Amino acid sequence: MNRTDYLQAAEAHCERRGCKLTALRRQVLELVLRHQGVVKAYQVLADLQKERGVAAPPTVYRALDFLVEQGLLHRVDALNGFVVCDHFECQHESMILVCETCGKVQEVDVMAALAGLHDVADAADFTLSHQNLTLTGLCKACRI
């Protein structure tokens, strides 16, 4: 899916969910899309300032929070960052693989594998919510 299609789909997605991808939110989403991999809030803020002169942290945090809420981005706790989700339409829990060497990030589907974790949690009398797991390791290129 190219960037334009993505943004259009994202807008429709928000619409369906009863909220609006405003100009600002869209702009922030575009800025995140321009990077590959994880982006930090203050990087987005800097980019935003380049485009519109002034901008303060709450502006970008509010937009990022919104986008995460809508499932367009995932937050990556281990890196204090955000990644674009390219299958926000389907209901899923995210599993994000972060290469320790090059920092590259990929999201994989993990529904099945999570079953095992749910079992373990059940055994501990704990009800899991939706997860956003970040796993670290080595990507193909860096494994050599």
Added chain:
Amino acid sequence: MNRTDYLQAAEAHCERRGCKLTALRRQVLELVLRHQGVVKAYQVLADLQKERGVAAPPTVYRALDFLVEQGLLHRVDALNGFVVCDHFECQHESMILVCETCGKVQEVDVMAALAGLHDVADAADFTLSHQNLTLTGLCKACRI
């Protein structure tokens, strides 16, 4: 295992690994042990200041980093915090369950369940390192 035994075991553990649980590191570990559940670095810093007057962030961060390195603590990224590991002797990957309501934390053993995640990562040409997963949900008490 009571606190004294724990500290003694921790010291031996470090010794075996070729490094030393110095007085400062031991003091920080004790401070973490005094809390149940997740502790934040700046909480430890405040406690440390109460005990020895002055202390700056690097002092406590260095000690915490050391303890994590030795496997005595796990870092909980999602909360910017740390928890004591009470089975640091055995080789394990941690899975930490955090209740979204009361904030209570428990670590469970998860070796088996991780097999599924390793399979998924393999399929994505990714070699997992040791993991420190944080899963959120509701604990027994808060599920009602």
Added chain:
DNA sequence: TGGCGAATGTTACTGTATAACATCGCGACG
């Protein structure tokens, strides 16, 4: 047109983490 609620702007602050450099303490070695 006026009023309401959501979104955004603005200021100021709290919390989290690290860089860089100074100093200390202690064992190895001549």
Added chain:
DNA sequence: CGTCGCGATGTTATACAGTAACATTCGCCA
């Protein structure tokens, strides 16, 4: 005994991350 080296700790300053609180604007609807 010095003194060299090195790991641990102290100190200062700053970078990075996130939020509270309040002001203002904007778009929609009565």
